[in-house]
Amino acid sequence: MEKFALIVTEKPEAARRIAQALDYGGTPQKFEDRGVPYFLALRDRKLIVVPALGHLYTVVHQRGGRNYYPVFCFKWAPRHLVERNSKKIHTWIDVISKLADGADEFIDASDCDIEGSLIGYCVLKYACKDKENTAKRMRFSTLTKMELEAAYEERLPQLDFGLIEAGKTRHEIDWLYGINLSRALTLSSKGWSGKYATLSTGRVQGPTLKFLVDLEKEIQCFISKPYWSIKVEVELKGSIFKMEYERKTIIKRTEADVIVAACNRRSGEITNVDVRKFRQQPPFPFDLGTLQAEAYSLFRYTPRQTLNIAQHLYLNALISYPRTSSQKLPPAINYKAIIKALSEDHNFKDLTLELLKKKNLKPREGKKVDPAHPAVYPTGNLPKKQLSRQEKRIFDLVVRRFMAVFGDPAIKQSMKVSMEIN
DNA sequence: GCAAGGTC
Structure with missing residues (x-):
């Protein structure tokens, strides 16, 4: 044959x-x-x-x-x-x-x-x-x-x-470390208590348990103390503005009462206006962890959910391999071709056209790397079948983050107004 | 029966 x-x-x-x-x-x-x-x-x-x-x-x-x-x-x-x-x-x-x-x-x-x-x-x-x-x-x-x-x-x-x-070494060391320490733990607890109970530890679960114990101890040691904070509404040219007292926390109620009594219903004077302009750089491309964090904060998807959804999008060739720790996008993936392909979707049309006007497409990148994979990016393929609501959201998120990475820094302005009353 | 990390 x-x-x-x-x-x-x-x-x-x-x-x-x-x-x-x-x-x-x-x-x-x-x-x-x-x-x-x-x-x-x-x-x-x-x-x-x-x-x-x-x-x-x-x-x-x-x-x-x-x-x-x-x-x-x-x-x-x-x-x-x-x-x-x-x-x-x-x-x-x-x-x-x-x-x-x-x-x-x-x-x-x-x-x-x-x-x-x-x-x-x-x-x-x-x-x-x-x-x-x-x-x-x-x-x-x-x-x-x-x-x-x-x-x-x-x-x-x-x-x-x-x-x-x-890979072999990871496997073998995890085994040697995990099996031996688990057995030692089990034997020593039997020696100490006389009773048999299977105990386990390992490279991941041991340190993780330690972090949990530390946090739990901190929680148990915490004694809450009441404090007071003062908020005020001021009227300025017919509009109401909310302001707060310069000291955020006041321990004694009597002290807070004195301050409130001194200011209440009095007129004040603006003493300082501090205007600050600053640049906000574009975000980094997604590694799996930041994708999961963003999906949780936007949609309340658990990390596991997000991984499953992303895995599915990857298997449908809509996004790149999601199990990556990289925040870098190598030029070889051809940014322009991807952005062009994405412009066929009317949801992305305006933003993609704006990016395509740029002379130079250069992604902002983070420090983290991955030996096997680049950051998560859309392949440029658009869904052939209707995506589920969850898939749609994650796909959209990956596409928008990918585009944002090539954007110009945002110029932002913040203003701090100080007022003296009595 | 004890690990961790793939897959389903």
């Missing part, structure tokens, strides 16, 4: 989109084997695109037994041998292995970050039987046809072993 190239992705939706982008007719064939989807795309040669399902391999101790400590001996193994309820993983790996037998070229198309690179590596090494050193790498940060085609044509000759090493 004719051999083919096997393209491995991190998840089913990515496999579907990659197959669609690479197939010359845009109509890849979908297959399913025991619940595992994969795709046949025809290009310069036969391509089979098969997804993983996140991590299929993980770390496990080499010898059994539960309560011994410390434990330093571990090995990598398929997840179904380690975790209960992962029969699905067993089938998944089996399907990939069978497909690998018919392939003579292997291409890693997992997400271009630490975890993704490790996922792709493990599939190639274990499920495909030691193909990690001969496999090529497709690098992309959006699932658009243009970028995927370029990523395929210009595939890198080898995997990024630096990222893979970082």
